[in-house]
Amino acid sequence: MAPPGKSKANPKNKTAAPQKKKKTPLQPKSKTVPQSLDPSPSHISLELQQLLLNIFLSGFPTRLSDIADLQVLLQEVKGHLYNRDFLTAFGKEEYLEAYAVRWSPARALCYLKIYYDLFLDRDSSISSSEAAPKSEDGAGQSTKKIIALGGGAGAEIVALAAVQRLLYPQLSNSSPEETKNESPGLLDVAKFSVHAIDIASWDPITSALHTAVTTPPPLSKYASASARSNNRPLTSPSHFATTFTQADVLAMSVEEMIKVFSLCHSSPPSKEEKGDSEENEERQRDQAPSLITLMFTLNELLATSPSLTISFLRNLTTTTKEGTLLLIVDSSGSYSTISLASKRPESKTSESESQVSSADGNEKEGKQYPMHFLLDHILLGSSTAGKEKRDAEQTDKKWEKLRSEESVWFRLPSTADGSWTAGLKYPIKLEDMRYQLHLYRKCG
Secondary structure (H helix, E strand, O other), X not given: OOOHHHHOOOOOOOOOOOHHHHHOOHHHHHHOOOOOEEOXXXXXXXXXXXXXXXXXXXXXXXXXXXXXXXXXXXXXXXXXXXXXXXXXXXXXXXXXXXXXXXXXXXXXXXXXXXXXXXXXXXXXXXXXXXXXXOEEEOOOEEEEEEEEEOOOOOHHHHHHHHHHHXXXXXXXXXXXXXXXXXXXXXXXXXXXXXXXXXXXXXXXXXXXXXXXXXXXXXXXXOOOHHHHHOOOOOOOOOOEEEEEEEOOHHHOOHHHHHHHHOOOOOXXXXXXXXXXXXXXXXXXXXXXXXXXXXXXXXXHHHHHOHHHHHHHHHHHHHHOOOOOXXXXXXXXXXXXXXXXXXXXXXOOOOHHHHHXXXXXXXXXXXXXXXXXXXXXXXXXXXXXXXXXXXXXXXXXXXXEEEEEEXXXXXXXXXXXXXXXXXXXXXXXXOOXXXXXXXXXXXXX
């Protein structure tokens, strides 16, 4: 039986409307789609999206060769995550691989669109000299330094590699030898340096995905000579670098944060700089990232400890340089609310720390607020204070908000009736995503 959408177009159906009349009511519908409904990225080809999915296929061929065994592992991981036993959920490499091949592919497709839009947006783009100062590396090539907090599962790495390919088409047109070496044709390509930081030992995952995005994909032994000669990696190994650090960001001091952030593939300090701690610290600040991302991470930090998360955001504010972009993407709806307790006058703690309920249960649970309430309160200084205090905060503001969306849908390309993913092949069913997005820029 044909799908309902097709049966209406059957020319044998005498009640069917003529072709021209059928198209008429569809025109206004496409124009009135709410901004919060984010259709599949039509400007990003299916071919590139499939290449992105193939990265996970080539990066973890053994894990995806036995779907039944994978499903068993995923059930175990889900059980540990449900019990909030993160140490166990991410304590085995087979668990990490199972998590990466199950949830990272769809997220990578979603992040691809988010990052690409960010790079193209001239008001907030990381490629803008005003938004993100470029650091010079090598023969005049700029380096985009990105810190992916909570990025151990690798979705950010794969998405950014695909963004680099979109921004610089010459990467896909260069021969394998040219991409390995500093070819003159690639001198205008900005280098990407991605530093993933996570609490679990995700290094095997990030290493496998880095190899997959910078190595030509495997071909069949029956592939033609032409196919072999034209086989290209997703991006150039000489222009895309990754680093992984296992660390708990909630336990980092400002000094530790500066040191870890400066590890984003920067050159080592000289002997003279090592001898001067102040100059060395200033040098580390100069090597700060252009973009910091918290992709589906902030909500978990808040669930672990609201007070420590507040301290982390403040340390982040102290650490970052002017022009740095902070991108926060997380679950939308009831999954991303926080509980604020009423302020107790006798408390000597700061206003924000006394308002946010403790994860240890020392504070009484109060009213539920959306995540952006806390973000604006900490980063922008938004509060219920009087006008004079708000004016003073405005003159000394640390961040400015560039964009905020409370509910956005990322939809995978699908058939007309939405029954299956059109054109994309992956052994596990991929799912649409609904998320919130908040983008900030550090002020001077």
